[in-house]
Amino acid sequence: MTVILRDRPDGAVEILLMDPIILEVVANREMARFVCTYIGATELEVPELGAFGFATAAADVAESEAEALALAVAVEQSPPQAIRTVRKPRANLPAVIKEGSSAPARIEHHVPARLTDEQLSAAFRRIVDGEKIAAIAPDFALTMGQLRGIWANHRRNMQSHIAEGGQKACVLCRRAFTPSLTHPDTCARCNHG
Structure with a gap:
């Protein structure tokens, strides 16, 4: 956060607390300029400033689970032809892992047998x-x-x-080359030519 001073027309001085908000990360400067031009032409809906933490996230998850439970009860109680729900978009909610969940999968490493x-x-x-x-x-x-x-x-x-063993002459073109397992007698040019 940054604190800046701004002069007012009446002679008073405003003290502003600037809290940067990252709107988007783009790959290059031209795209960033394009996005800034678009943002300048439209009105943005700025999110409320507030402390976001685990308690807020847990409350959002609990609210979402309550909505899902209410929807499930409504579906069970209504006849099949009357089911028409309009889903409202959900926010990206964090995953809450319940205590006592199973341990993560582990891959056992086996040492290969010694071969003669x-x-x-x-x-x-x-x-x-x-x-x-x-x-x-x-x-x-x-x-x-x-x-x-x-x-x-x-x-x-x-x-x-x-x-x-060093370089040797290619049997086709007589250029010096380093032999390989797949082509011990010919150079790469002669192999692909």
Whole structure:
């Protein structure tokens, strides 16, 4: 809040308490100018200034629940052909969580089983042969995500070992390139050309 002084035509001085209210947040200055022009051309309905807190929100929620209960009773008591209600728009009310509610859902983290080198090479061989990771993972007591992570890490390590060997000449264009797992003999230009 800001306190400012403003001179009056009669010589008196007004002390104003300025409480900024954010009307909207926009992405750029041009849109903000457009909105300001629109606001200047229309009369705004300024909300009442007051202390808003949990008590006010709880009262609003209680009022809304009472209206919903009254509507439910009215619907139960009226014949089906007489039901015609006009719903008035509701304010964005906060969610009130009742005490003793259930605990939030938790995902249990399972540490993947340690696989031997033979098991890993067997799994990798099946992946290279075109089998789906989701079908392979249960055979090794892993989830699909765990096996996918192990496979991605293995490919990353293999790529770094291939790259350590340095650059070599492409068999098609003779340009120097760093070989990859998928294209060890040809450069990227020749692969996509």
